[in-house]
Amino acid sequence: MTPKEKHDFTKERLLNEAEALFAQKGYDAVSVRQITAAAHCNLAAVNYHFGSKQNLYLEVFRARWVPRARRLQEYFGKFFAAQDSHSPTTVAKSLAEAFLIGPLSDEERQRHHQLMARELGQPTEAFELVAEQVMRPFIKGLAETLRSFMPEGQGEERLMLNILSMFATVLYFSFAHMAVTRITGREYDAAFKARLVEHITEFSVKGLGGIEKGALL
Amino acid sequence: MTPKEKHDFTKERLLNEAEALFAQKGYDAVSVRQITAAAHCNLAAVNYHFGSKQNLYLEVFRARWVPRARRLQEYFGKFFAAQDSHSPTTVAKSLAEAFLIGPLSDEERQRHHQLMARELGQPTEAFELVAEQVMRPFIKGLAETLRSFMPEGQGEERLMLNILSMFATVLYFSFAHMAVTRITGREYDAAFKARLVEHITEFSVKGLGGIEKGALL
DNA sequence: GTTTGTATCAAACGATCGTTTTAAAGTCAA
DNA sequence: TTGACTTTAAAACGATCGTTTGATACAAAC
Structure with a gap:
């Protein structure tokens, strides 16, 4: 060697x-x-x-976190494109599927979301990296997709809040993994994760569905 | 002295x-x-x-966090009782109101939710305290309230997931305060907080409303 | 006035922290 | 084989960590 x-x-x-x-x-x-x-x-x-230790931390985000986030976004894009119809519901379902099942192992997913949660609660220099290179473009893309389902010129802020709320729910069930298990008594097996995808999709649909063309309010 | x-x-x-x-x-x-x-x-x-330092940390939860959580729950109870009708929607609204506006100062609220978020992501001995003395009883009470609006013997797990998702959203907008501000460009002034209550209420209604008697699915 | 108990203080404890230094081991080109 | 260069290794750096000690101040009890 x-x-x-x-x-x-x-x-x-x-x-x-x-x-x-x-x-x-x-x-x-x-x-x-x-x-x-x-x-x-x-x-x-x-x-x-x-x-330095600090720079190792930053490099973890540059060399590991950001590429993994890109893989997640790719997976989302393909999963969404594979749906036979497009609506706020399929956006929600694809997001939940990508982030809770998706291409990552359980361990990788938890790492990913715990690092994100730490930066959300207490942003460091790494947050700038993540916000600029990953979050903003992805959120922008999501917003453009969703905007096509809503009346024009209406509720740009509402759109943003709904997207953030979706991420909040998805993030929560990953990063609070241990606590959720202790509170609910359920293990994160394949069945429960599938149940979570179903739940998050349904839970998110109202917020997104409320902006769906012709949706019942 | x-x-x-x-x-x-x-x-x-x-x-x-x-x-x-x-x-x-x-x-x-x-x-x-x-x-x-x-x-x-x-x-x-x-x-x-x-x-010890460790015991000081625990005492922070015993002497500060838990009593404050009780105040929040009292506020929620009174706010909910004051609504002129009771439904999953009013439960959601009361929760958002209590946790995002409620009796706490901005600083107190952020302290509260950040400590909770840290324990959710990485439970220590303090989490046992919080889970047993605060979370479990409150969630149990919420579930009993909500159960009266749903068909009997149906979706106990669904109920739990919906409650957790509500807390997830509420928690997110408090503990990720700084990040949300940097992403959205909005400050957490009174108007934005009121907007958040409205949003979270609406966003949560589907999950809860889906179990409402006679609700449209 | 003396004793007792509580609270605060400066000082120091050994342990561990992130980082630096210096030397050794290794490959590769000349 | 020599010299340049990269990587690893052990040891030590000063700083800071949580904790302990022993002295001091002071109000209350006797």
């Missing part, structure tokens, strides 16, 4: 372990020593490869 | 400042020195009055 390959592997192991630990415990609760121990490398590796 | 009074004041200042800092930055990101500096008392005061 060449040094360059070893280098790359070490760097990637650090990114993986760092992301898992940051998602699980938060930035301050994780030490560089924990990360390097989990990645089976030397303590100094973080500062050698990333310059 | 007697020692006992001085003691009490110090202890309460510690609880106040600790809660604010824990909510704002999280447990690990706050040092005992920061807390005692903010409370204008000696470093040793935390261990003298509370035994």
Whole structure:
């Protein structure tokens, strides 16, 4: 194994372990020593490869979180396009499907949403990255899609609130995974996740459906 | 000022400042020195009055969070009782009203929801306290109220999911305050908060309304 | 006036933090 | 084989962490 390959592997192991630990415990609760121990490398590796702990955190978003978010958005796009009809309901269903089942493993999904939730509650420099490169374009696209189902020039703000509420619900059932399990007594097996998709779709339809052409109010 | 009074004041200042800092930055990101500096008392005061930093955190929930949650629930109960008719819609409206406007100052509300969000994402011993003493009884009461509007013996799980989704939405718009402002460009003034209550009520009605007797599906 | 108990204080404890240094091990080109 | 360069390693840096100690101030009890 060449040094360059070893280098790359070490760097990637650090990114993986760092992301898992940051998602699980938060930035301050994780030490560089924990990360390097989990990645089976030397303590100094973080500062050698990333310059600082803070920059490793940012790189986790640049190299892991943002690409994964793009994969999620792609999955959503394809799932939505595959629906035989398009309406606010199918938008909601596709979103729930992508974010709660989708292409990610359970562990990956929870990492993803926990990191997002931490940045939502206490934005750092990483939030700028995520907001500009991922959230804004995706929300903009969603809004354009949904706008075609509503009367013209009406309720741009309402549209935004509904989109945010959908994300809120989806995010909640991922990042509060453990708490939901403890409150409801239900495990997150395939059946329950499918049930959640159904629920979130239905729950979201009113907000979106209220802006559907000719929908009953 | 007697020692006992001085003691009490110090202890309460510690609880106040600790809660604010824990909510704002999280447990690990706050040092005992920061807390005692903010409370204008000696470093040793935390261990003298509370035994440890960890126990101070727990005491924040016992002495501050839980009582405030009870005030919120009382406010909800009175607001709901004051409605001239009762339906899933008025339940949703009362919840949004209590949690987004209600009896709390903006700062208090954000503290409250940020602490809750942190425990939801990463439950500690404090979550047991909150779940048993606050969440379970409140959710149980809500479920009983809502059950009277739905067909018998149907959708107990659906009821739970809808209640959780309502809390998810309400929580989101409080704890992600800063992020929502940066994404939407809207400040959380009185007008926007009233708009949020209206939105959340409407957004939640489908899930709850779907179980309303004779509701249109 | 002495004792008792409570609260606060400065100071220091050992442990751990993020980071830096210095040396060693390795590959690759010349 | 030499020299340049990249990566890993052990050790130590100063700073800060949560906690403990011992002294001091002071009101209340006797």
